[in-house]
Amino acid sequence: MKIAHISDTHFPQIIKESFDRSIKKINNSDIEFVIHTGDLVDRGYLREYEEAIQSFSKLKKPIIFVPGNHDGKNVGLKLFENFIGPLNGVKEGKDYVVIYLNSVIPDMNEGRISNSSFLWLKETLRGHLDKEIKIVCFHHHLVPVPNTGRERNVLFNSGDVLDLLLKYGVNLVLNGHKHYPNVYKLENLVIVNAGTMCSIKTRLGDKNSFNIIEIDDKIKVKTLRFGEIREREYERKKERIYNVNSEKLFRIVQIAGTCIDNSDIFNKKMFLNAFKKISALNPDFIVHCGDIVNEGLNKNYTLAAKYLKTPIFFVPGPRDINYLGYNLFPKYFDFIETHVTKKVAFKFLNSCQYDSDIGVIGRGELDRIKQFSRIPSEFKAIVLHHNLLPIENTREKGLLEDAGDILYELTRLKIDLVLTGHSSHPSARKIENTLVVNANSLSCKRQRNLFGNSFNIIDVYKDFIYVSEIQSLSGSRHVLGIWKRKI
Template identity: 45%
Template sequence: MIRIAHISDTHVTGESAYKGYAYDLIVNEINRGDFDFVIHTGDVTNNGLREEYERASYELRKIRKPLVVVPGNHDVRNVGYALFERFIGPLNGVFEFEGGVVVWVDSTIPDLSDGRVGGHKFRWLKEKLEEYSDRRFKIVAAHHHLIPLPDTGRERNVLYNAGDVLDLLLRHGVTLYTCGHKHVPNVYRVEDLVVDNAGCASCRKTRRGDVNSYNVITLHDDGRVEVEVRRVTREVERREHRPVRPKLFVPRGKRLLRVVQVSESNVSDRAYFRRKVLENAIRTINERLNPDLVVHCGDVVDMGIERYYERAVEFYEKIRAEKLIVPGHNDITYLGHDLFTEYFGEPEVKEIGDFTFIPVVSAQYETPIGVVGRIGQRGLEKALLENSERFTVVVMHHNIVPIPRSRELGFLEDAGDVLRVLTRAGANLVLTGHGGNAFGVKVEKTPIINAGSISWELHRNPFGNSFNVIDVYRDMVVAFEVQATWGSGRLVGIWKTKGPFTPFRSSP
């Protein structure tokens, strides 16, 4: 068993923002505890100034345990990254412990709050994960958060290439990702990866009236990962995650539901719109797939003008299955807000057998950034709780987990709060469609599947234009991506889910 103390965001400074008594209280607890080592995930200082680094160096020496320290965005202000190396240590590195390894990586961008693990640092991280692939426990530590966090206001400062980093960690079987940055303690499980955010240890800038805290991570011999959030008020929150075993799933019984998920058709008269690809995809859906429902996750048209909507209706009227369409940000540009309703109607809750589909409109005027809003979040939570005995599917345009090969500009402003609603209220499946690439992960108990572009040339998917086919069984969800031109397919993911359900149809 390995025990780790995880602190972050001390913000050491001579100003009143620094709470030295809280830092000393936490350090004393750590020194008295049976910890194997300590990880500090950045913002050691407040402004990256020399006098702050001199004091921070003194404060860090109070910790009488092996210590890994990661630079944060505040540390690299005023060319502070040079001082970090002088007073604290290397910006990137490796710490080995019995049965495991910590790879820490500098995610900062000088003088910006945003983060990135790009270029040579991304390749270096990949090389280190391959080098230590035989270790039982693999930990990656950085400053910036990887998954949107609740109670942080507007979602920002996530890693620009968070989707690529998340995909890399999942592919290499990383056990734990530790970070700080937003002064909010939080723990999520993404597939078998535990994402551990620490709150701030000694800064006055806490959120929602919270207090200073640190996390205690326990890596058990049987593979369990336990995280405790310990506040200076002696409150303790515990989360435990067990690895999924076995990894091979076999569906039980007949298929209960088939959904075809499409996005970003962007119907227009521009050269980027691939009319024949969309026609071929619709023919495949009608003749080969026989879905119970076709879900369009937004950007039906390229611009919200009448000519494009008329063409889009001609295409989608050809689909014989029932349809649920939510607007994307392109759909409500210009007159699109009114035209979407005129041509496709208001998205409404749809029930099919034991399944309830809940549409969420996240698109906003003239911007790719989306928002659900506090009222929308309460409505979503109410709908999920009212349908808690049914299989609930939430349909929206904007992605709420980072997508590979895409810079995270399309995040929801309130992605962290929306993700908390979805996971706590127990959504069984979430379908999104922003980012131009197909991707699927399970956060806590909720599979979240993003669709690539079905017929727009400007996408980010090496597989080409595509759509998803999602089959639901009594105890699992299986998602495939189908290439829109050739019809070839590949697996997006298989996830265990709750059951049982009463079949509403007989499926092969």
Template identity: 45%
Template sequence: MKILHLSDTHIGSEKYFDRDPLIHVLNKLNEGGYDLLIHSGDITQEGKEEHFIEAQKLLSKVETPCVTIPGNHDKRSGGIALYKKYIGPPNGTMEQDEAIVIFVDSCVQDSNDGRVGMTKFNMISRALREYSDKTIKILVIHHHILPIPMAGRERNVLSNAGDLLDLFLRFEVDLVLSGHRHYPNVYNINNTVFVNAGTVSGKKTRYGDVNSYNEIDIDEDKLRVQTNRFINKKSVDVKEYPREGRRIFYDFGEKRFRIIHISNTFISPSTKFRQLHFLNALKNINSLEGNVLVHCGGIVEEGIPRDYDLAKNYMDRFDLPVVYTPAGRDMNYLGYDLYQEHFGDIDQSFTGKNFYLQGIASSQYDSPIGIIGETQRERVFQKLREKQNQFKCIFLHHNVLPIPHAREKGLLEDSGDFLREAVDEKVDLILTGTSSHPFAASVEKTVIVNANSLSSVYQRSLFGNSFNVIDVYDEAIVVSEINCLWKTRRLLGIWERNNKK
């Protein structure tokens, strides 16, 4: 199956729309060889009737079957009515031989934000169930599920991106196609390939980039994504992923070390702090022979002396080395000074036998917003590059992947650039601790794990308060979650290691 994937045509006035590249791509399409054209939204610049008419005229010349969805720009000024009139239904499914394409409108009228409401969410999950026998499952959605690099501040994220990501991974969707950020990007997460298209004919490109589109080939053995930048700067990027199925590990090799990962203890004298959960987990963790305990922030409920003194008393009872990184609430009030007085540096690191952990301070005073910043990013990756042949782990408070069961707010402002660099630098593991729900997935070969709250009544998992255990073997990384009260264990995932020994 060969797909031509383009996005963000922004058909409109000359100020926003460049006709030539679009005509060029449509002509190429009509030369043949493609099974499907997919347009992932922002067909027009402003949702105006004359531009929908023009879009309809251009698309009617296409001889290949075509799937389109609206973008936020198409839904401006009531444009959705015109979209339906001139282009087609904004949601639905299309069957093509062995493939099913599910397309969904993720846009909120007159807003740049994304949302897939409960009805549509259920529609997607029903379609995935109904067509589970299809060998190629494709999802088309305008808004990006994952943070995109070179796109500036992370924003207009899908409010339920975490639930969608979880759904796509659970149903083993092969391909998720998006647009919106006007920068092309490809990630393979647990064998689901997420492809973001740049803008094919919009004049708003980023970081000096030019217009581009994607060609995607899917056969039995592999999925190949080719990004074509074709005007001025002619370049071609290719990513290829095997499709031979989900490998089951039976030989992990020798176990090298164990990391215990906790977050959001929210220690305070109030009843919101679950003392019993904390003490049971403490006892269990002390018996697990971990090499290091990583606390991803939210140590105290508030940054005041009463909470810090109590937290120090509790945290000192762990028998293994502990490293910390602060959350916003750890720095509230007097927190910035109290944190350092009680728990040490703002950016901590830990050197183990053949592994290295580097903390990133992403929090700020009185703010839920996280930022790493260019200076800190450069410094951290420079430090990691010096640790050759070692297992490299970064830990920070803010989430990098969207978390299920939580409203995604894109709180880490530069998550797009950070994630791309961490993946390209082959960082083995990223630990985070926001939103109080556990989650783990592997982006290319970088395993990313979020921890639930260890001991706060405010947590979102039906499994209950928990902590994570990360076991690193020669061949594999095994991540599981352990309930604080009952010690029950749930596997979050097993992944092949990046730099196998």
């Protein structure tokens, strides 16, 4: 199976040479069909649609058009339906299914899969479980994309969408929106973003491009920039073989969201009970991923220092540095940048900004991460507060400004583990060779997990990583996953 993935043509703001050259290359290939992942036109006007449809009449291959945010401007989605057809749909073959759906909020750059579309997607996937290849397409990016500036214009429910796609064994997701090509494998899901095929709106001085995707026992993605081809290749089948006799290297307890204060937001009983269980687990390291106190006030830090006497590595969350917290955090808790042993090296990042939920790492810190990656430890871990990947049961807001660039570098540098602590919901996902684990709130009543307040145990063995969530009050265990290590 071979398809072309194009996106973000933005008629009439096109480079005609790029358009004609792309169409010619596709017409002269053995591609079966083409998927356009949105922003066919620039402002949603009638004349733009007329010009775009006329131009695409040169294409000799079947094509699926997916609506983008620019297509939906100025009531453009009605024109999209008139010129092209339904906003959601299914293309089915003998061994494959392509499901495409609308992620557009009219006249907004942000997107969402509506409740009705989400349920339709779920039922459609359920009805095609027998298909060997499952492809889902929508315009907005599912995970942060590098070299695209500040993380914004996100898919609001990307965490829930990602969770659904993983549960139903989707092989491939195709997105556009960010005008920069990128490919990730997240668990067993290959996520492909297309650049702009012919628009003048390129990023980083990039060339126009499109993707050719070939699927057999592997998923092969070729990004064709004019004068350059880049290729990524992934096995479709997930490895599930673990050496149960593997040597255990160390144990990390990961906590977040203690939110200590004198109000009923802080559940003291939950906190004390959780730390009894943590002590009994004999961890080698305890890492707190932020929001130690509920508000950055002196009385809260005094109380937190009283409760948190166990040796812990801390990074701040937004609650820790609001009000007086910017000065109180370093006074009460040591913030160290690195901790290095022969077996493991930790790099701790302050991703917070004063009086803001929005976080940032910055170029200078990114350079220090690159230096850290050269430390000769067997295992490398990065710790910060803000999420790098979307979390289920939360509204994605793009709270880490440079998430796209940070995620790209961490995966490129093959960092083994990233620990985060925002959004009050546990999650563990492997993207490329990097495992990203988010902690729930340990003792704050503001949490989104039906399992209740909890903390994570990360057991690192020579051959695999085993991650569990432990309920703060009962001590019940919920396995988040087991991942084979790439050594």
